Amino acid sequence: MSYPYQIQSLEAYHKAYRESVEDPETFWASVAGHFQWKKKWSRVLEWNFKEPRVEWFKDAKLNITENCIDRHLAEKGETPAIIWEPNNPQERTRIVTYNRLHKRVCQFAQVLKNNGVKKGDRVCIYMGMVPELAYAVLGCARIGAIHSVIFGGFSAQSIADRLQDAKAEFIVTCDGAYRGNKDIPLKAVIDDALIGNQTVKKVIVYTRTRTPVSMIKGRDLWWEDEMEHAEHQIEKEGKIEFPAEEMDAEDPLFILYTSGSTGKPKGVVHSSAGYMVWTNYTFVNTFQYQPGDIHFCTADIGWITGHSYILYGPLSDGATTLMFEGIPTWPDAGRFWEIVDKHQVNILYTAPTAIRSLMGFGLDPLKGKELSSLKILGTVGEPINVEAWNWYHEHVGKKRCPIVDTWWQTETGGCMITNLAGITPSKPGWATLPMPGVQPILVDENGKEVTEQDENGLWKGNLCIKAPWPSILRTTYGDHERCRLNYFSAYENLYFTGDGALKDENGFYRITGRVDDVLNVSGHRLGTAEIENAINMHAGVVESAVVGYPHDIKGQGVYAFVIYGHMHGDAESTRKDLLQTVSRIIGPIAKPDKIQFVSGLPKTRSGKIMRRILRKIAEGETGNLGDTTTLLDPGVVDEIRQGRI
Ligand code: PRX
Numbered sequence: 001m002s003y004p005y006q007i008q009s010l011e012a013y014h015k016a017y018r019e020s021v022e023d024p025e026t027f028w029a030s031v032a033g034h035f036q037w038k039k040k041w042s043r044v045l046e047w048n049f050k051e052p053r054v055e056w057f058k059d060a061k062l063n064i065t066e067n068c069i070d071r072h073l074a075e076k077g078e079t080p081a082i083i084w085e086p087n088n089p090q091e092r093t094r095i096v097t098y099n100r101l102h103k104r105v106c107q108f109a110q111v112l113k114n115n116g117v118k119k120g121d122r123v124c125i126y127m128g129m130v131p132e133l134a135y136a137v138l139g140c141a142r143i144g145a146i147h148s149v150i151f152g153g154f155s156a157q158s159i160a161d162r163l164q165d166a167k168a169e170f171i172v173t174c175d176g177a178y179r180g181n182k183d184i185p186l187k188a189v190i191d192d193a194l195i196g197n198q199t200v201k202k203v204i205v206y207t208r209t210r211t212p213v214s215m216i217k218g219r220d221l222w223w224e225d226e227m228e229h230a231e232h233q234i235e236k237e238g239k240i241e242f243p244a245e246e247m248d249a250e251d252p253l254f255i256l257y258t259s260g261s262t263g264k265p266k267g268v269v270h271s272s273a274g275y276m277v278w279t280n281y282t283f284v285n286t287f288q289y290q291p292g293d294i295h296f297c298t299a300d301i302g303w304i305t306g307h308s309y310i311l312y313g314p315l316s317d318g319a320t321t322l323m324f325e326g327i328p329t330w331p332d333a334g335r336f337w338e339i340v341d342k343h344q345v346n347i348l349y350t351a352p353t354a355i356r357s358l359m360g361f362g363l364d365p366l367k368g369k370e371l372s373s374l375k376i377l378g379t380v381g382e383p384i385n386v387e388a389w390n391w392y393h394e395h396v397g398k399k400r401c402p403i404v405d406t407w408w409q410t411e412t413g414g415c416m417i418t419n420l421a422g423i424t425p426s427k428p429g430w431a432t433l434p435m436p437g438v439q440p441i442l443v444d445e446n447g448k449e450v451t452e453q454d455e456n457g458l459w460k461g462n463l464c465i466k467a468p469w470p471s472i473l474r475t476t477y478g479d480h481e482r483c484r485l486n487y488f489s490a491y492e493n494l495y496f497t498g499d500g501a502l503k504d505e506n507g508f509y510r511i512t513g514r515v516d517d518v519l520n521v522s523g524h525r526l527g528t529a530e531i532e533n534a535i536n537m538h539a540g541v542v543e544s545a546v547v548g549y550p551h552d553i554k555g556q557g558v559y560a561f562v563i564y565g566h567m568h569g570d571a572e573s574t575r576k577d578l579l580q581t582v583s584r585i586i587g588p589i590a591k592p593d594k595i596q597f598v599s600g601l602p603k604t605r606s607g608k609i610m611r612r613i614l615r616k617i618a619e620g621e622t623g624n625l626g627d628t629t630t631l632l633d634p635g636v637v638d639e640i641r642q643g644r645i
Pocket of ligand 1: 258304305379380381382383384405406407408409410411431497498499511512513514520523524525
């Protein structure tokens with residue numbers, strides 16, 4: 001589908017931007033007019049950031065799956081919706097047409113119904129990257145259940161916390177998942193997560209790896225049996241019938257847990273209509289999708305990037321989206337390039353950490369790869385360094401493909417600041433201009449707009465957004481006050497992103513990274529407090545402090561300073577024990593890269609840890625650590641500095 005709102009020139013961008021700011025209601029009503037509604041809205045937008053309360057397309061009724069599937073069937077029934085590439089290149093590729101997707105999603109919605117799932121119920125999905133994951137997500141949306149996908153790298157404890165927070169009653173999982181040469185026993189992790197759980201009634205298990213699993217009577221069901229049964233129920237006189245639930249524009253579509261600077265991860269809630277309009281609008285414009293293009297987003301559906309740019313954005317456009325089960329470096333570091341050639345991929349969207357890791361293998365894995373189908377490249381998740389940008393541009397894009405550097409967050413639902421491929425200018429390392437509808441502002445500590453340029457002629461400050469865009473988060477599940485405190489209380493009447501940014505004289509933005517206690521490790525968000533809590537669970541640990549430090553491949557590495565009571569073995573085995581503990585409590589993705597045992601931590605007289613000092617030490621700063629006179633025991637700083645790993 002190619003929509004009239006696809007921006008096709010720089011002038012058109014400026015015009016759209018101006019209109020979106022001057023009269024957002026007219027602007028978004030015109031975009032939304034191109035979707036399928038069961039009932040039109042009474043008001044386009046109502047909002048205040050104080051509560052916060054944001055309502056887009058008030059009173060409208062819709063179902064996102066009709067927009068992502070049904071409305072394409074007449075023209076594109078036999079067009080591939082999903083191309084699935086397995087982990088192992090020897091295994092067969094699967095092509096899921098829009099007709100097939102429709103059938104499977106209806107079937108799975110029927111399975112959910114048969115098992116008592118109703119509109120508004122929370123369904124936790126913990127699966128590998130198989131097409132059935134897409135059917136599960138969309139099946140939930142079809143029936144109006146709220147999906148909460150959990151990335152396969154999270155531990156049983158993390159899942160247990162999320163299940164409890166969401167009061168989830170249903171789980172969809174796999175026996176196991178393939179990732180590179182590993183076989184991850186997902187069902188066994190779910191079994192551990194369910195020990196002591198009071199809310200979960202049913203677990204549906206899809207067979208992928210044939211890993212032995214224990215199926216609990218009355219609770220656990222096989223996907224295959226359930227789907228077979230549902231197939232007969234939904235086919236009536238050769239037609240597939242599973243009516244899409246009528247959803248209010250503001251009904252929650254999904255919860256996705258993400259880390260913040262305090263406490264446990266919070267469940268970011270996205271709405272049905274606003275999220276649909278924004279993911280579609282940003283997909284069409286950022287990537288300049290043309291009918292027939294093959295779009296390959298390498299993210300996992302366990303993260304927001306996978307939700308928005310493997311599933312909802314592309315499918316709402318009738319596009320062909322490629323879903324990859326494996327990892328970029330297995331069986332070798334040429335896997336992405338092989339997939340690009342095999343499926344004639346036109347748009348490749350990946351993370352700087354993947355690019356840096358592949359750069360490390362040199363140019364050999366690219367030998368013999370054509371990559372001539374590529375038209376557009378994209379990055380997301382963290383700031384991209386100029387070296388990685390240049391490598392991507394030269395060796396992957398062969399200097400012919402524009403690169404979009406897309407800045408956004410779980411909370412924003414879709415791209416916020418990015419160049420539009422080939423339409424608006426790019427600048428290596430800069431996300432550049434805001435999307436129509438996005439009004440960024442840089443503020444100082446007191447919330448005052450930064451008006452003075454620095455010595456390089458740039459404006460520098462904390463990045464906030466002045467007004468709502470359609471897919472701004474609506475709440476944090478079960479705790480609206482937490483949403484207000486986290487995002488809307490730092491600065492009056494502004495949404496605070498938690499990022500710092502620079503702006504140049506062209507109005508281009510460069511995101512410099514988090515200004516709160518959130519780390520970005522390989523594009524994954526982790527709270528320092530969350531990792532500290534996990535370390536502190538270990539029996540011998542007295543106290544710990546975690547900070548980030550620059551890491552060549554991961555962007556940021558995790559550096560933990562740990563006060564340990566009484567060591568039974570040597571430091572090395574204690575270190576391993578701590579890694580094991582973090583893996584158990586959060587998941588392997590949160591394991592510290594460095595652990596330094598210390599006898600004390602730099603604290604102020606009021607007992608506050610001065611992370612600024614620890615950060616400098618972790619970064620390798622040997623000289624000036626700033627003012628240490630307010631410390632309770634300044635001597636501890638020298639000890640820590642000398643013991644730096
Ligand atoms: O710090 C920013 C960084 O990733 C954070 C959001 O993480 P998450 O919610 O996990 O979503 C990642 C995928 C959208 C942001 O606060 N970030 C994301 N994209 C960029 C970025 N930093 C710099 N440049 C980007 N393009």
